[in-house]
Amino acid sequence: MRIVIVRVVDGWAAHATAVLRAAGYRSGGARAAVVDFLGREECCVSAQQVHEGIRRDGRAVGVASVYRVLDLLLALGLVQRVDVGGDVAMYEAVHPDGAHHHHLVCGDCGRVERFTDDGLERALHGLGERVGYAVAGHDVTLRGACGDCRPTAAPP
Ligand SMILES: [Zn+2]
Ligand SMILES: [Zn+2]
Known part of the structure; x- marks a missing residue:
């Protein structure tokens, strides 16, 4: 009997990676780092928080790259801006099943x-x-x- 081990992947991160790939973007580097980080967050985060979180993961991604990836994820509808007051833009994952x-x-x-x-x-x-x-x-x-x-x- 063959046992197939299915790794449980984070729903949003897997979805985001698939959408990026379908849109012609290779995964890896800054895009993968930002997607991994956002997939683990439960609520909205600023670009600065994304940058710091990625650094804590031991990956080196510049702030400018984080902003570029966030803009791309926004354009693809994978994240949304959340207005929670304050002057810093906050971003949150958009789940494909409508969970929110x-x-x-x-x-x-x-x-x-x-x-x-x-x-x-x-x-x-x-x-x-x-x-x-x-x-x-x-x-x-x-x-x-x-x-x-x-x-x-x-x-x-
Ligand atoms: Zn939230
Ligand atoms: Zn609602």
Whole structure:
């Protein structure tokens, strides 16, 4: 009996690599390093964070190359820019199966947290049908003060 060992690969990184290859880009070098890094991130990161993460992996990729790869991934729809306030562009992987999350942003300390909510997804889907749009996606960001920064309620 032959046993076939299937290595479980990261869904997004494998998808991104396939799309890059289909678009005529060889994998390797800066592209592979950025894709590997983004495939492991759970939320949005800046180009600087990508650059530092890659360096921690022991790979040498210049910041300019990181920006070029991010622009390419954006153009191919593999990542999206996420507006979580601040003046630094943040990037996040776009999953081919539509899996996604939304963001909570604290205006005081700048903390960004992720959340998902099935009821919200259902409501947005229903809204799309009601307005007669073929909705391809949505962004939801809640802004305010996080649990640490929020003024505590006055004692009764
Ligand atoms: Zn995120
Ligand atoms: Zn959603």
